Amino acid sequence: MDLIRHLRFFVSVADEGHFGRAAAALDMTQPPLSQGLRRLEQHLGVELIHRTRHGAMLTSAGVQLLPRARLLVDDTERLLAESQRIADAGGAVHWGATAALPVRVVTACVSALRTVVGAGAVVSTTAGATVDLISDVRAGLCDLAVIEHPALVDGIEAGPVVKIPRWLVVPSDHRGAVAERPTFPMLAGLTFAHPTRAANPPAFDTVVDLLRERGLDTQTIAACDDRAMLAAVAAGTSFGLTATPPTVTPGVTWLRMAPQAVALRVRVIRRPSADAAADAVDRVLYRDRQQ
Known part of the structure; x- marks a missing residue:
């Protein structure tokens, strides 16, 4: 039997809670769907769906096996998509x-x-x-x-x-921009423009801990990329980190501080x-x- 095809029947009936709707979702008629599901149950040796006058309900075995069936069906779809991508991409x-x-x-x-x-x-x-x-x-x-x-x-x-070199960037009119020896505590009062923690929790926590170790405990605002970060810095309210070398940018000054520690x-x-x-x-x- 085509195990993946019949598992797809099972997942569809479980999702729809009804044989007719499941058949429509699979673009097929109801009799072969029902027959296919029975063959799957016989093959597995357990009843998966309890058939009622009002629809279809998962049995205890069905509840336990549905996550695994869904995983196999999804992985098969992913395999087919990937094989098509490889064939198309050359x-x-x-x-x-x-x-x-x-x-x-x-x-x-x-x-x-x-x-x-x-x-x-x-x-x-x-x-x-x-x-x-x-x-x-x-x-x-x-x-x-x-x-x-x-x-x-x-x-x-x-x-x-x-490690790739990275610089701190601060507003050009901030005291840290003109200090002979700028320090991290000088940046207190500015927010830290940086990608959100959801983008990569371990890296986010590492850089925040680094700032705290250097004496700076500051609020973070979301900046998904350098463009958003530099805009926040130019507004005079934030500082940030960038691996882009110093360039002439209105309202922004590059600082070389703790280069090994802040490297990307x-x-x-x-x-x-x-x-x-x-x-x-x-x-x-x-x-x-x-x-």
Whole structure:
């Protein structure tokens, strides 16, 4: 029997609570659905659905087996989607980069990946939060990704941690911007513009703890990327961190403070089939660390 197909029948009936509605959702008629579910029950040796005059109810066995059935059905759908993506993509590489990665590094990674996949192949880039990129690699939506460290990457192949230079940015009219030896406590009164904790809880907690260790306990406001962060800084109410080197920006001043402590820590995570692409990106990150 087609186990996955019949498990899909079971999940649909459980979701709809009715054979007729489940059949409509599966774009089929009710008799083969009901027959298929009975064959599944016979195959498993348990009754999954209690049939009533008003609909369908899960039995005790059905309640216990539904989560596993749903997982198998969902994984099958994901497998089919991934196989289609591979078939459509040919030699393409799909990769992701944390929003904290500076543009110069992102473009260098794309150039390096093009040499791996060869002329004419496509390199597609997704920028986003670390937790989302990890999920995309797990799901096969990305072949590899550069994420912030620390992060929860259990079960995913990960490369070495690389430090990329990062600067503090403050409002140009703030006293810290003109101080001969600026300190972290000078930033008291400014909010910290930074991606939310949900974007990567371990990295968020690490940077907040670092500021507290340096004598600064401040409120955090959400800034999903450098553009949002710099806008908040230019408004005179916030400070932030950026891996983009100092540039002439109205209302904003770059400060070099505790460079080793505030450095951006990143690493490459990958699917098993993306070793060559991951190695190419690792080399880019290592070169940028040297600059």
